[in-house]
Amino acid sequence: MFASLRSRFRRCLLVLAVAACSVVLAAPAQAHDVLESSDPANGSTMPAVPSQIGLTFDRTPMGIGSVVHVQDGNGTDQADGPVTIVDNNVTQAVKAGAPGGTYTVVWRVVSSDGHPIEGTFTFTAGGSATAAPPAPVAAAGSGGPQAGVMIAGGAAAVLVTGLAVGAALVRRRLRSTESDA
Ligand SMILES: [Cu+2]
Numbered sequence: 360m361f362a363s364l365r366s367r368f369r370r371c372l373l374v375l376a377v378a379a380c381s382v383v384l385a386a387p388a389q390a391h392d393v394l395e396s397s398d399p400a401n402g403s404t405m406p407a408v409p410s411q412i413g414l415t416f417d418r419t420p421m422g423i424g425s426v427v428h429v430q431d432g433n434g435t436d437q438a439d440g441p442v443t444i445v446d447n448n449v450t451q452a453v454k455a456g457a458p459g460g461t462y463t464v465v466w467r468v469v470s471s472d473g474h475p476i477e478g479t480f481t482f483t484a485g486g487s488a489t490a491a492p493p494a495p496v497a498a499a500g501s502g503g504p505q506a507g508v509m510i511a512g513g514a515a516a517v518l519v520t521g522l523a524v525g526a527a528l529v530r531r532r533l534r535s536t537e538s539d540a
Contacts, residue, residue, distance in 0.1 A: 392416045392470040394478060395447075401480035408437070408457045408488035412464055414449040420468040424475065427451035427467075432460030437488070444468075457488040 398413040399405060412429055425442040429451060437457035443450045449468060462484065467477040 390470075390472045391474055391476050392418045392420050392468070392472070394466075394476075397464070397480055399482035402482065404483045405485065407486040408453060408459060408462070408484040410453055410455070410488060412438075412451045412453060414466055414468075416447045416449065416468075418471045419447050420444060420449060420470060420476075421473070423469055425449060425468045426465075428463075428465040429453050429457070430463045430465065431458055432462070437462075442468075453488050455488055459484045459486045 393416060394414055395417050396415045398415075399409060412427055414427070422444050425444060427438060427442050427449065428436045429438045431437050437454045439452040439454040449466070451466075460483070461481060463479055463481050465477070465479045467475060470476045
């Protein structure tokens with residue numbers, strides 16, 4: 360008897376926690392850290408695979424659960440060692456000898472507000488990575504298209520929810536007006 364009460368209480372707590380989480384998730388997307396630029400920039404072409412990948416955010420992501428996959432044309436991850444975070448910069452070293460080709464960088468970090476954020480971008484390199492870092496390629500400020508899409512998506516979700524709730528309220532009011540008349 361006591362045990363079943365307890366499990367019911369626990370289930371109740373779980374429901375509350377889930378509800379609280381969805382409220383947090385529905386909070387303005389501006390609270391997330393935003394990818395401001397990457398080096399290499401999305402869609403850029405360079406003579407050789409860079410020795411490292413750099414991501415610059417508008418704030419400092421949390422130092423936990425960061426992943427930056429550097430996938431070559433065959434989908435092999437050429438990331439070398441762990442991700443480092445210094446201030447707003449997230450850096451991932453690339454294996455020496457990583458082959459040229461079109462790369463897809465798949466990143467995931469924990470935003471300073473505690474929410475995981477992620478994105479991908481691509482670049483094309485003509486030759487293999489060298490151990491010595493090549494001259495840094497000017498990263499034309501790519502304003503993180505993924506972040507923009509995320510914000511737009513979040514805003515759209517909030518808008519759709521708002522419209523649906525609004526429509527339901529109007530319908531209910533109309534119905535009650537009808538029954539009043
Ligand atoms: Cu967030």
